Amino acid sequence: MQSILQQFQVTFRYPVHFTSGLFRTENTLLSNVLGQDGNQSVRKVFFIIDSGVAQHHPGLARQIREYAQVHAGVFTLCADPLVMPGGEACKNDPALVTQIGQAVNDYGIDRHSYIAAIGGGALLDMVGFAAAISHRGVRLIRIPTTVLAQNDSGVGVKNSVNAFNKKNFLGTFAPPFAVLNDSDFLTTLDDRDWRAGISEAIKVALIKDAAFFDRIRQDAPALAARDMPAMQYLIYRCAQMHLSHIAGGDPFEMGSSRPLDFGHWSAHKLEAITHYQIRHGEAVAIGMALDCVYANLAGMLPNDELQVILQVLETVGFPLYVPELSARNTVGELVLVQGLHEFREHLGGRLTIMLLERIGKGVEVHEVNPQLVEQAIGRLEKYSLKVV
């Protein structure tokens, strides 16, 4: 019998909105987003709030209840907002995923109902995973509260939790129903979180858009001083570039390459080595600095451009070296270099690493020289001690 070739296309579509005061009753954004879904009846929404956000915004749950009352014709809360722990630790706790599944079951949340997750990238990842596997996907509204989540992780198509001591070991590709970026949440971030998200913008600028990098270079002092309009521009442009990269490429990463992962092979490993004491964005800043020094040593990135990049990272406030970069295993090898192997395995296929040819122009390589990595780490240590 003849083989049957199955083939079909699926169209995915979701809006990313930018607002402030999302839960002020007169702000109709959320109500409109829900109201345009084609549902005939009043929608059920289940809110999950990152405990860090709940702490800084003690009135948030009350505000959501009031908002729901005013917009009762459009949606209803199927339960009181649930506060869950955020931060990377929440991705290590399978009980949280189960707890969300239990809520989906208990409250009758179906594929046309909503989970609205308010929090940082880790909480959004964890809740997103739980939502994606419940009934093969209940609708997810992401309300990212950190710079990193608003400009990068929260606007993309992935979710995940950690398992077997590997970051993002379990997860799915599952576009959200909508993303609502509220800049008010950024005001209560501590300085590290404010800063950490900037590195993904620097990343995308470095590999794709020299003009955007130049803007970040000019804005660097303002960003360090927590200027909101500078940050809003940075988030918007970074989110835009991230979204267009996803749409224009290989959204569900069926191929080998993920060119937006500049600085990430070492960042993932560094997060693990430091037991996530270093935030993802901080690790990416160090990872980019390392790969820029490496590229320079490998004869790719010119000296003057390397210096500009390192200066921008420092002006924004990133440390460029931590002792864990130089950690060695029992046989004297750099622990960091093992990250290359793990990075390839997670991507699948060939190792693909993004390096810089010059500012605004990334280039993929498929081999990394461990000796040169070691040398780059040494340079970075000296640079951060200002001895070079």
Place this chain on the structure above:
Amino acid sequence: MQSILQQFQVTFRYPVHFTSGLFRTENTLLSNVLGQDGNQSVRKVFFIIDSGVAQHHPGLARQIREYAQVHAGVFTLCADPLVMPGGEACKNDPALVTQIGQAVNDYGIDRHSYIAAIGGGALLDMVGFAAAISHRGVRLIRIPTTVLAQNDSGVGVKNSVNAFNKKNFLGTFAPPFAVLNDSDFLTTLDDRDWRAGISEAIKVALIKDAAFFDRIRQDAPALAARDMPAMQYLIYRCAQMHLSHIAGGDPFEMGSSRPLDFGHWSAHKLEAITHYQIRHGEAVAIGMALDCVYANLAGMLPNDELQVILQVLETVGFPLYVPELSARNTVGELVLVQGLHEFREHLGGRLTIMLLERIGKGVEVHEVNPQLVEQAIGRLEKYSLKVV
């Protein structure tokens, strides 16, 4: 700031092959399927075998090892084939999903490596779920061994496990890399499993293709007598219709309707009420008989066509009534009718039930009359006792 509308299309493509003697070393099908994946290096494959299949095919693991040796240039076994329990029970045991994740971790199975699952629909569902969430999806080759899996569940885009006492509560939409249907596996099925898969073919014929139903009507005695060519035709045509329905409609079920679910609202519930003592296909046969009687009572399906349908189901060997259909809860309501609510919830959105206008022509309704369901159950009981 202006909202960004993200939009992209993803193309999914996979072949469904029909063969016999899949692991005879001279059968190059599997080797070719793997060899055409664009990988540069030798692929890693991890086999998981349904314990029921392993029992009936004690030489299977050895055959797979030999096959891998002969085709060593194309792929390598990253571990010995793993035998796991099959049947609906495997979908109730989260430890099995974890065990597969552990193997993915231990054997370094990446997104360009393969899990090849050999078994019935339940095992394929469970393994498929584990594969889909590991590294956001390692490649899955399905080798269905039952009629039901070869003509329906194994060729589609879904996977799942049970949770919170709900069938398929957790799962994803994840097209396989390839499906390899080997008719040799059908020879060792017991009569119930041989028969059970026929109901999905009857289902698709009834709602979409009167000519196919007529062919099944003619072949019914041969099918009951385990005639292989009759079965191969039935599987091929049913798989083809199932695949074309998926491709032509709403593959990831973002809308409300799943028109191929004829007979399924009660079938799902009946499986649960009988604690899965009734096979899915047997439950679907009863569910179709019930919905046909209902449609007839509701003035839709003519008497003569109802009689032909019930006769075909009986000739193939299906019981059309089980006492659990009439089970009542503590307040005297039919337990089965609760299934309507659960069915709607799992689908999301409005209740959508497929009924028959006539043979080959399904029609969707959005309301079901519980009194008429009760009456239909009574008729079915009498019919099966041959008192009507």
